[in-house]
Amino acid sequence: MAVIAGIEFHKVKQPLNQPFITVLQKVQEREVTIVIVRDAEGREGYGECVAFDTPWYTEETVTGSRFVMEQVLAPLLLGGQMEHPAETACLFSTVKGNHMAKAAVEMAVWDLFAKRQGLPLYEFIGGVYAPIPAGVVVAGEMEDLSQNIKMAIDSGYRRIKLKISPDTDVALLKSLVAANPEISFYADANGSFSGRALEELLAFDQAGFVLIEQPYGEHEWEAHRIARSKMTTPICLDESIHSLEDVKRMAEQQAGDVIVLKMGRLGGWAETLKVVEFCRNEQIGMWVGGMIEFGVSKAHNLALASLPEVKLTGDFSDSGHFWQTDIVSPEIYVEHGKIKLSESPGIGYRLNI
Template identity: 40%
Template sequence: MTLFIEKIKLHHLKMSLNDPFSTSFGTFQEKEFFITEMIDGSGKRGFGESVAFTSPWYSEETVQTNLHIMTDFLIPILKNNEIHHPDEVFDLFHPIRRNNMAKAALEGAVWDLYAKQKNISLAEALGGKRKAIDVGISLGIEPTVNDLLRKIEHYVQEGYKRIKIKIKPGYDVDVLKEVRCVFPETKLMADANSSYTLNDIDHLRKLDDLDLMMIEQPLAHDDIIDHAKLQAAMTTPICLDESIHSLEDARKAIELGSCKIINIKIGRVGGLTESIRIHDYCKEKGIDVWCGGMLEAGVGRAHNIALTTLSQFTLPGDTAGSSRYWKKDIIEPEVVVENGVINVPTKPGIGYEVDEEALEEFTLSTKEFNI
């Protein structure tokens, strides 16, 4: 079966978050991104979403570099090659180094279109079995500890399965101690976004007393060596995020003992195909994985849900409900969390319909490419 893609559209959107979201990188109030759309000869439409930010805080990629790479390199590759299965897209894109978020934005739309052509859900196309997934919530750095405690209380009452708290030097151990005192039984994790060095090892070891699920990416964004030294000195599991861009990165980190958990983000690793490969390797090695979030709108959120149906996603991910971030999302129905659980949609493809009015409302511009 050949995926006959006749047209590709790149919709450039800007949406405003309900509340500012602060990390050690900075504070976000608006999110710009691309919705990628692929249309076949029968009118079926597959959708993907880019996750890069406007500035290169999280990685070297940005919204504008995504546009450049997709337009000038990746779409011509799709135009000049016949595709029978979405797995082939990862290999076709391989000669283009890095730029994983640009690759994932297009590859995701191919996967969605493929699933719709096969009349199966995206989760089923990926090999997922779960009918529902457990999810947690990610909370940014708040102005005061009391503000943070109020938010945690709200989401604990809503039933989220774990709480992730962003930390940075000066906003870490003491804050988490207060949180743990108020919420002694809640599953907590800390996300450092590469804010520390090995010089902070004695300070970070204080986290071992707080019964955290994990500390995510405490050291440099491109490091696996120092993380191995830190993990050997701590009982709290280290989870790697920014350091893992490929199956090969995951293999090296696991062999070195750099982590006990890996966060798989579709955009960071270059798409769903590589996400599955990393998942399968981690399952073989007994490494827990979970699906991280990048402040996605509904399309990207739907891709995360489908991926999380794979068996080694043993820990709650960051895929909160649409209303956590957006007053209005671009899909119908919006993603809803009930008691910390999202029911996996069963309709073909991502399982949600794109809200055409919302898409038009938030779109700044659209580029079309005939394939």
């Protein structure tokens, strides 16, 4: 039985090493809120809220989520007793929406419970110890694409995700993919084909991508269903997936083949593990997506990727990809295209803020 005796919230703000450019936004600086929960014995668990400073990705923002965590969620949690961290989701069920705020606090509680049992978080959730394949997102101007891909390959990455839109030079992408047959290339459209003719998306079908992520808007289920029925490249849904119910809808409507797991969007560990179980039973592909996050969130994501059902390579770059200095130690490194799981209790990293 654990008693949550204290909660702290800390702002972290750093510039990116280089701008992260998509059709939705250009991110040059990242601010997050780090959550620290403590039990009565002084142990600490860490979480990270991955909301952005403006509502370009979801309706949540750094400022709004901070208010919800401090003024709404913390009072529900403080002083309470619980047998298992999944009870956190039950406590928060009376609060509508605010998945990123909920996820950050819940992540900290799961980390704390793993530490209380002296287990690495990956083992606590039923994961398997094995190096996690690293995958990087190459997002920048088209004229820099070839050089950025080369840099990623030279750094050891064997899965590279490219941002696409109707304005992307398909022939260039096809030539880059063909020139690097040892690399798994994903494509991410961030909904940019919404309102465009299907033929514009079909032009990417023979480019050699392992999958195409979120070609249409998050609520455009029928458009995704039609695209899936016409294309040989698997369709992956990201922004459309906010809950287990969304995954069930995708399966029922045959609107996709693969989903991206993002705990911040799903609301935390409890809902994410339900989604993993459903996808395993329905044989839906899964991989863990990134949110331009710091090491705390990435450590949780590495534990999630350790589950045997999560077979596709996720967004796992090393600490130096985005940041001059990460907020965890030791920093997260890619070695020979993979990241080793920490065998220390909890997320396995110390917090430096």
